[in-house]
Amino acid sequence: MLKVQNVTTYIGRTKIVKRASFDIDAGNIVGLIGPNGAGKTTIMKTILGLTKFDGSIQINHQPVTENQHAALNSVGALIEHPAIYPFLSGRQNLALYSHDHQDMARLIAKLGMTDYIQQKAKGYSLGMKQKLGIAIALLNHPQLVILDEPMNGLDVEATIGIRKLIKQYADRGTAFLISSHILSELQKVMTHVVLINHGQIIVNQSFEEFEQLHHRDYKLLTEDEVLTAQVLQQRTIHYIQEGNTFRVKRADIFDIQDALYQQQIHLKELAPIETNFEQVVVTILEQQRRADHEA
Numbered sequence: 001m002l003k004v005q006n007v008t009t010y011i012g013r014t015k016i017v018k019r020a021s022f023d024i025d026a027g028n029i030v031g032l033i034g035p036n037g038a039g040k041t042t043i044m045k046t047i048l049g050l051t052k053f054d055g056s057i058q059i060n061h062q063p064v065t066e067n068q069h070a071a072l073n074s075v076g077a078l079i080e081h082p083a084i085y086p087f088l089s090g091r092q093n094l095a096l097y098s099h100d101h102q103d104m105a106r107l108i109a110k111l112g113m114t115d116y117i118q119q120k121a122k123g124y125s126l127g128m129k130q131k132l133g134i135a136i137a138l139l140n141h142p143q144l145v146i147l148d149e150p151m152n153g154l155d156v157e158a159t160i161g162i163r164k165l166i167k168q169y170a171d172r173g174t175a176f177l178i179s180s181h182i183l184s185e186l187q188k189v190m191t192h193v194v195l196i197n198h199g200q201i202i203v204n205q206s207f208e209e210f211e212q213l214h215h216r217d218y219k220l221l222t223e224d225e226v227l228t229a230q231v232l233q234q235r236t237i238h239y240i241q242e243g244n245t246f247r248v249k250r251a252d253i254f255d256i257q258d259a260l261y262q263q264q265i266h267l268k269e270l271a272p273i274e275t276n277f278e279q280v281v282v283t284i285l286e287q288q289r290r291a292d293h294e295a
């Protein structure tokens with residue numbers, strides 16, 4: 001659906017995005033993650049034909065350039081601040097873009113905007129404007145939606161609602177490119193992760209692969225921690241003891257169960273520990289910085 005190949009974007013003489021390549025297929029939700037100033041917004045603007053660039057960008061095999069925008073007809077976007085007319089109501093703002101009245105009404109309801117959609121947008125809060133911007137991006141059944149920090153200013157309920165809506169659209173085949181500098185925000189929806197640092201893509205893989213690579217540890221709790229520690233040591237199974245529980249590797253969980261069974265030690269709990277992906281990203285970025293420094 002979207003093919004970004006070797007894209008380099010300059011602002012003035014500075015290379016902001018450096019030879020970036022990634023694809024997005026229909027129904028994929030790609031999280032574009034990276035620290036402040038990494039180039040997330042710039043890549044998005046480049047895909048939307050708003051900047052000069054080297055390389056190639058195609059949407060459904062049609063090229064996008066700074067001067068060729070036909071392929072963008074099937075693309076919805078929210079970049080930086082939503083383009084909203086303050087003296088029009090929310091509904092009037094949506095109507096400016098909408099080709100399908102029913103679709104527009106559905107979106108207003110789904111985004112929980114019914115109560116204020118008739119009011120002038122100038123009185124909207126940050127979160128209300130943000131929702132209106134997201135609604136504009138989702139109008140007219142887009143094939144690709146590009147959202148720059150969509151959760152900005154949204155409360156918990158709205159965030160959950162937007163996530164649900166994104167999943168519904170993706171299930172029907174809409175592709176998403178969503179940026180955030182907060183990985184945990186996207187963790188629950190994304191199917192793929194693209195990590196960018198200093199304009200360079202340093203991770204580009206399915207979220208499943210990413211999860212497996214930085215695989216989860218398991219928490220083990222038994223009825224007898226002293227005996228358990230002895231058994232693990234005898235079998236040279238790596239563990240970290242944390243109070244009366246053990247942090248163990250996923251690869252060892254069957255061996256551990258066998259060993260405990262043989263020693264007749266009852267298992268109380270053996271469950272995956274939530275991976276702190278925020279920490280994973282920080283570690284990857286630190287490794288990258290070290291590698292850049294050594295190069």
Ligand SMILES: Nc1ncnc2c1ncn2[C@@H]1O[C@H](COP(=O)(O)OP(=O)(O)OP(=O)(O)O)[C@@H](O)[C@H]1O
Nearest residue numbers: 011016034035036037038039040041042043180181
């Ligand atoms: N119009 C501009 N003129 C000069 N430099 C710019 C311009 N726009 C962006 N940059 C620079 O390009 C780099 C990438 O900016 P960009 O906004 O793409 O980052 P980002 O990853 O979206 O950051 P954030 O998470 O803070 O929104 C930054 O170093 C920024 O200073």
